[in-house]
Amino acid sequence: MHRSFFIVAGLALATALGQAKDFYIHTWTKHHANKHFWAEGGAAGDFNRDGHPDLVVGPYWYAGPDYGKRHEIYPAIESFEMKGPDGNPVKLPGFPGALSGRNGYSQNFLCFVHDLNGDEWDDVLVLGFPGAESPWYENPKGKPGHWKKRTALAITDNESPHFTDITGDGKPEIVCNSEGYFIYAEPNWQQPDQPWTVHRVTPKGTWQRFTHGMGVGDVNGDGRRDIMEKNGWWEQPASLEGDPKWTFHPFLFSPGGGAQMYAYDVDGDNDNDVITSLAAHGYGLCWYENQPKDGGITFIAHTFMNANPEENRYGVKFSQLHAIDLVDMNRDGLLDIVTGKRFWAHGPGGDAEPGAPAVLYWFELRRSKKNGINWVPHFVDDDSGIGTQVMATDMNADGWPDIVVGNKKGAFVHIQSTDKVSRKEWRQAQPKPHKVD
Secondary structure: EEEEEEEEEEEEEOOOOOOOOOEEEEEEEEEEEEEEEEOOOOOEEEEOOOOOOOEEOOOOEOOOOOOOOOOOOEOOOOOEEOOOOOOOEEEEOOOOOOOOOOOOOOOEEEEEEOOOOOOOOOOOEEEEOOOOOOEEEEOOOOOOOOOOEEEEOOOOOOEEEEEEEOOOOOOOOOHHHHHEEEEEOOOOOOOOOOOOEEEEOOOOOOOOOOOOOOOOOOOOOOOEEEEOOOOEEEEOOOOOOOOOOOEEEEEEHHHHHOOOOEEEEOOOOHHHHHHEOOOOOOOOEEEEEEEOOOOOEEEEEEEOOOOOHHOOOOOOOOOOOOOOEEEEOOOOOEEEEEEOOOOOOOOOOOOOOOOEOEEEEEEEEEEEOOEEEEEEEHHHHHHHHOOEEEEEEEEOOOEEEEEEOOOOEEEEEEEEEEEEEEEHHHHHHOOOOOOOO
């Protein structure tokens, strides 16, 4: 466990009754549950039903609240050899990553937690290496041994898939590319051991297994959730009966494809804008302002972090924003961006700035008549970063979101702590605007 004493954020939290504001300083405690590389993502669930959220990264779940005891979900059989301190070869568990000094790739790119068989125990869904199958593992309800493996989807493509309710039935589906199509796949909730049903919503395109960037959200405000991708968005039709093809609306959101994409009303004008990173292996963080045009929708780009420090109000820049989460981090009622630098997407010699610190940030959304939209960067850590997934969720039941990371540096939980302070102390702790030399 590592205690970070960086002052990273301040919150002016107003009550619903319009009472006096409370001001908070935020600090972070890092739990490094495992230093070995098993997966590029992680999630949380209460796997033993003891009331404490647990961490899952790769083949292990780690019991909360301290994440010190781990339990094997599926066989952790991968290993690699490297030279030890004495020059002799040693075998280490996991895939090559930070410990090895060379790059490798796991078979576990993202994971999600949900009760998939209706027995009231949390199961684990793994979205594996792009182009491979996505299995789910059935919680044995406290019994020893490996969890029963079942196949959710035979082929999952794209490096930014989602597990979310796209149909509006209150139950989640896998949304991704698969074999050249955009699809959603839904479980058989009455017979959970059966294969999931695949619905192709687009004609066959050029999307391949390593395509970057996609999202799910109501882009046009019709109450139905659409699919966003780097080249535009696919409008969900009024009825899904008979698996109709969705309508495509072209717009270049990110030339190379970024990370997870979100539809959210950033500017508070009652329509949903689009949030994404611009390049999974390069630079850029942007929100696209929804604007009416000719009876339809277009977007105005607002890039608020890019390759140069002066392109951010606070002088912050980092690359490889390969994953994004959108969560209200400071409980002010507005959703914030959680992201960071993916450590070694392509290894120590690839991508933009592969040797730069593996930082983790959250960007606070602020709205004001004077300054318009401002995304204030709050530093969390510089030795963890993100993977192809990052997740913000309350890990210690204190009402404040924490951050879960799995990547080539291992498995992490960052716990958020708050201290109530005066307005003056809060203002002093805020990130300072960037000054050009």
